[in-house]
Amino acid sequence: MLTHAASAPVATAARAINPKSTxxxxxxxxxxxxxxxASRSAQFVQGERAAAFSxxxxxxxxxxxxxxxxxxxxxxxASSGVPxxxxxxxxxxxxxxxxxxxxxxxxxxxIWLIPAPAGVSAQAWHLLxxxxxxxxxxxxxxxxxxxxxxxxxxxxxxxxxxPFAAAFSAFSSEIPWLIALAFFLARGFIKxxxxxxxxxxxxxxxxxxxLGLTYSLVFSEALLAPAIPSLAARAGGIFLPLTKALCVACxxxxxxxxxxxxxxxxxxxxxxxxxxTSGMFITAMAANPxxxxxxxxxxGQTITxxxxxxxxxxxxxxxxxxxxxxxxxxxPPEVKDSPEAPVKAKEELEKLGPMxxxxxxxxxxxxxxxxxxxxxxxxGIGAVAAALVGLSTLLITGVITWKECLAEGPAWDxxxxxxxxxxxxxxxxxxxxxxxxxxxxxKVVSAAGLAWQPAFLVVxxxxxxxxxxxxxxxxxIGAMYTAFLSVLVACGAPPLASALVLGIFSNIxxxxxxxxxxxxxxxxxxxxxxxxxxxxxxxGLSVFYIATFLGIGSVWWKLIGIY
Numbered sequence: 001m002l003t004h005a006a007s008a009p010v011a012t013a014a015r016a017i018n019p020k021s022t023x024x025x026x027x028x029x030x031x032x033x034x035x036x037x038a039s040r041s042a043q044f045v046q047g048e049r050a051a052a053f054s055x056x057x058x059x060x061x062x063x064x065x066x067x068x069x070x071x072x073x074x075x076x077x078a079s080s081g082v083p084x085x086x087x088x089x090x091x092x093x094x095x096x097x098x099x100x101x102x103x104x105x106x107x108x109x110x111i112w113l114i115p116a117p118a119g120v121s122a123q124a125w126h127l128l129x130x131x132x133x134x135x136x137x138x139x140x141x142x143x144x145x146x147x148x149x150x151x152x153x154x155x156x157x158x159x160x161x162x163p164f165a166a167a168f169s170a171f172s173s174e175i176p177w178l179i180a181l182a183f184f185l186a187r188g189f190i191k192x193x194x195x196x197x198x199x200x201x202x203x204x205x206x207x208x209x210x211l212g213l214t215y216s217l218v219f220s221e222a223l224l225a226p227a228i229p230s231l232a233a234r235a236g237g238i239f240l241p242l243t244k245a246l247c248v249a250c251x252x253x254x255x256x257x258x259x260x261x262x263x264x265x266x267x268x269x270x271x272x273x274x275x276x277t278s279g280m281f282i283t284a285m286a287a288n289p290x291x292x293x294x295x296x297x298x299x300g301q302t303i304t305x306x307x308x309x310x311x312x313x314x315x316x317x318x319x320x321x322x323x324x325x326x327x328x329x330x331x332p333p334e335v336k337d338s339p340e341a342p343v344k345a346k347e348e349l350e351k352l353g354p355m356x357x358x359x360x361x362x363x364x365x366x367x368x369x370x371x372x373x374x375x376x377x378x379x380g381i382g383a384v385a386a387a388l389v390g391l392s393t394l395l396i397t398g399v400i401t402w403k404e405c406l407a408e409g410p411a412w413d414x415x416x417x418x419x420x421x422x423x424x425x426x427x428x429x430x431x432x433x434x435x436x437x438x439x440x441x442x443k444v445v446s447a448a449g450l451a452w453q454p455a456f457l458v459v460x461x462x463x464x465x466x467x468x469x470x471x472x473x474x475x476x477i478g479a480m481y482t483a484f485l486s487v488l489v490a491c492g493a494p495p496l497a498s499a500l501v502l503g504i505f506s507n508i509x510x511x512x513x514x515x516x517x518x519x520x521x522x523x524x525x526x527x528x529x530x531x532x533x534x535x536x537x538x539x540g541l542s543v544f545y546i547a548t549f550l551g552i553g554s555v556w557w558k559l560i561g562i563y
Contacts, residue, residue, distance in 0.1 A: 100140030104148075108133025108155075117436075124431035127161045131424045131469075138417065138515075139531060146413040149420035162427060170422035174384045175232055175472065176415045179521050181387040182236030183411030185366065186244065188400045192358040194366075195245025200345040200352070202246060207341035210262045210333045214324050217243060217266070218273045222320060225277040225284040226309075228373045230383040231507075232518030235274045237387060238370065240522045243270050247528070249348075250335070254527040263528040265333040269324050271523040272511055272541055276319045278519075279507030280312040281305070285518075286383075287474035291481055291506055295499035298485050303499060311500050311562055315553035319545060326544065331537060358399050365393040410525040418521050421471035428469065429479045437466070438483035445487055452492035457550070459487050460501060464546065467509040467516055477506050494563030501549065508545050512538040 108129045116125035134152030138145055156162040170176065189195040206212040221239050228234040243266055247253070252263035278285040282292060282305050296302045328336075355363070372386030394400045405411075428434055441462055445455055463484045470476040481502055488498040510517025514524035514534050524534055557563060 096142040097140075098142070100137070101142035103140050104133050104137035104142060107136040119436050119439075120433060121431060123161060124428065124433040124436075126159065127156060127424065127428055127431060128433055130156045130159070130161060131421075131428060134421070134424065135468075139535065141531060144413060146416035149417035152424065153420050156424065162423070166427055167423055168419075170419040170426065171415075173419065173422055174382065175518055176419040176422065178230065178232045178384050178387060179236050179418065179518070179525075180411040180415040181384065181391055182232065182240060182522055183408050183414070183525070184391050184400070184405050185237055185369070185387065185394075186241035187404055187408055188362050188394045189241035189366070190245055190248070191404075192362040192399060193352065193356065194359045194362045195241055196249055197349065197352055197355070197359065198242060199246040199249040200349045203249065203345035204342045204349065207345055208339050209337050210265065210335060211324060211328055213246065213262075214266050214269050217246070217270050218320055218324060221270065221274055222277045222280070226281040227283070228370070229283050229286050229288075229377070230373060230518070231274065231278045231285050232522070233373050233383045233387065235271070235519030236522035237373070238366075239270060239274070240526065243267060243523075244526055249345075250338075250341070252335075252528075259528045260333070261335050262333040263526075264533075265327060265331055267523050267526055267528040268331060268534070268537060269327050271519055272323050272327070272537070273320055274519040274523075275508050275511040275517055276316055276323070276545070278510075278517070279504040280309065280316040282308045285473065285507050287472075287477050287506065288503060290474060290477050291499070291503035294477070294481050295485065295503065298482055299489060299495040299499055301496060301499075303496070303503070307496075307562075308500065308503070310560060311553075311557060312504055314556040315549045318548055318552060322544070322548075323541065326541070327537070330540070331533070358397075361397050361399050362394065365390040365399075368393070410527065414521045414525045418471065418515055421515050422475070425469060425471045426475060429475065434469070434479040435483075438480050442483060442487045446490065450491065452488075455491040456488060456493045456498070459484055459491075460505065460550070461546070463502060464505050464509045464542065465512070467512060471515045473506050473510060473517055476509075481506065497554075497557055497563040500557075500562065501553075504549065505546075508549075509542070511545065512542050 111129035111132055112126055114125075116122050130152055133155075134149060137143070137148040137152070142148065143151070153162070153167045157164065157167050186195075202213065202216055206216040217239065221234065224234060224238070228238075244263075247263035247266060250262055252258050252261035254263070278288075282288045282303070288308075292303050292308075369386050369390035372381050372389060373383055376382065376386050391405075395402060395405075441459070445459055448455070450458070463480060466480065467476055470479075485498055485502055488502075489495050507517065510520060512535070514520045514531065524531075529537075
């Protein structure tokens with residue numbers, strides 16, 4: 001009935017809209033009837049469509065809501081002159097990755113809410129919670145590493161755990177700045193083309209295979225190890241720029257998505273073997289003499305340079321030979337053989353022509369820096385001062401500019417997160433957490449009544465893997481070396497062998513993380529290896545190092561009379 005009633009007004013409206021139709025008399029009664037029927041049919045169809053649309057609205061309310069939001073965004077962007085895609089992107093979350101951030105907060109809260117053990121102050125325990133939360137954040141990466149570390153420092157200051165002077169105390173430490181300066185020197189090394197020239201020369205000699213190139217870097221670093229006592233300087237200032245230049249020359253760059261071509265494998269291998277070489281000589285790492293002094297005070301015997309080097313030589317050389325092969329299987333490069341590479345490298349060397357003035361200045365600055373790293377201690381010149389001599393030369397001559405140094409993002413990021421971790425780890429020790437941990441281990445092992453062999457294994461493993469809590473080998477040695485050596489001697493372990501194992505492992509344990517030893521931050525900061533992969537490889541190789549030194553090493557030490 002409603003449809004029939006509507007037909008008259010429709011016809012009237014049609015005549016009102018077009019009054020000329022009655023004057024002309026061209027519209028007959030039959031045609032009007034037909035039109036009315038068509039109108040009724042159309043209205044019926046429209047009614048059906050309306051009902052169907054209403055049903056779809058009810059079922060798809062969420063989808064309509066989303067489309068309405070998009071329409072509003074597009075409309076707003078059109079009225080403001082902003083492209084629709086940009087406006088839609090602007091509405092998306094741009095902050096931290098929420099899931100990894102949740103893991104970090106949860107890890108810290110769980111430790112915070114657990115009552116502090118007897119003998120540990122609430123301040124120390126809560127700082128441990130912040131430290132663990134920061135480490136989890138660095139692993140899961142909700143934000144860049146520097147940002148995560150700064151948030152950790154902020155939490156420690158807001159909660160009253162660290163005053164400003166304590167939170168930022170490590171920014172006056174030598175190691176973070178030495179690493180940052182190494183990045184600046186590397187910038188000049190690559191910018192001037194000197195890095196490419198040296199890289200092409202190495203490729204022309206060993207470039208038939210990626211494995212050959214890697215071994216040339218590994219044993220070159222090992223030869224310099226006893227002469228340069230700063231691992232951060234040796235790895236970051238010399239071999240990082242050389243390795244990076246070599247990778248770039250071979251077309252492997254993270255920025256271009258070709259890091260797995262060879263760079264990821266080479267960077268990982270050179271870093272891992274640097275932890276071995278630093279443990280092979282007293283003079284290969286700045287904290288090794290501290291181990292010697294503490295051992296002398298504990299066991300009454302001074303370890304000589306020759307004793308240390310001889311004891312570490314066989315297991316160390318086995319590791320240097322085996323690690324490139326192990327990683328070649330477990331973390332292989334995409335390009336393994338390149339028989340044409342030496343010929344092409346020689347062609348590129350010819351194209352480069354004679355050295356430019358900037359290359360000569362860079363070579364001179366680097367030579368002076370390395371010489372000061374080797375001999376500067378005799379004149380009271382430290383590793384940072386030596387690096388500043390080289391950087392100052394490059395800045396004064398215009399080889400690199402300060403603007404380029406400021407643009408070296410990885411340098412500042414590494415300086416920030418490394419210094420933050422050093423500060424928190426140092427105050428964990430100062431607040432008594434690390435001494436409590438050491439004394440607890442001493443009590444447990446002593447009370448267990450184990451023979452010296454199993455006691456030796458337990459203590460060494462605890463010493464090695466407790467390094468996850470440290471961002472400095474020197475801090476670890478200072479906090480735990482004496483206590484753990486005393487436990488081993490009390491359990492009946494050979495004093496000299498125990499002192500040597502703890503001293504050597506004080507270097508190699510840095511293989512586990514990207515912050516545990518001076519060579520880790522610069523090589524990780526190059527961006528070739530994902531953080532999760534870095535940690536997995538570090539733990540896997542740590543098992544191999546321990547097995548090699550305690551297995552083959554113990555036989556070797558018996559032969560040379562260490563015990």
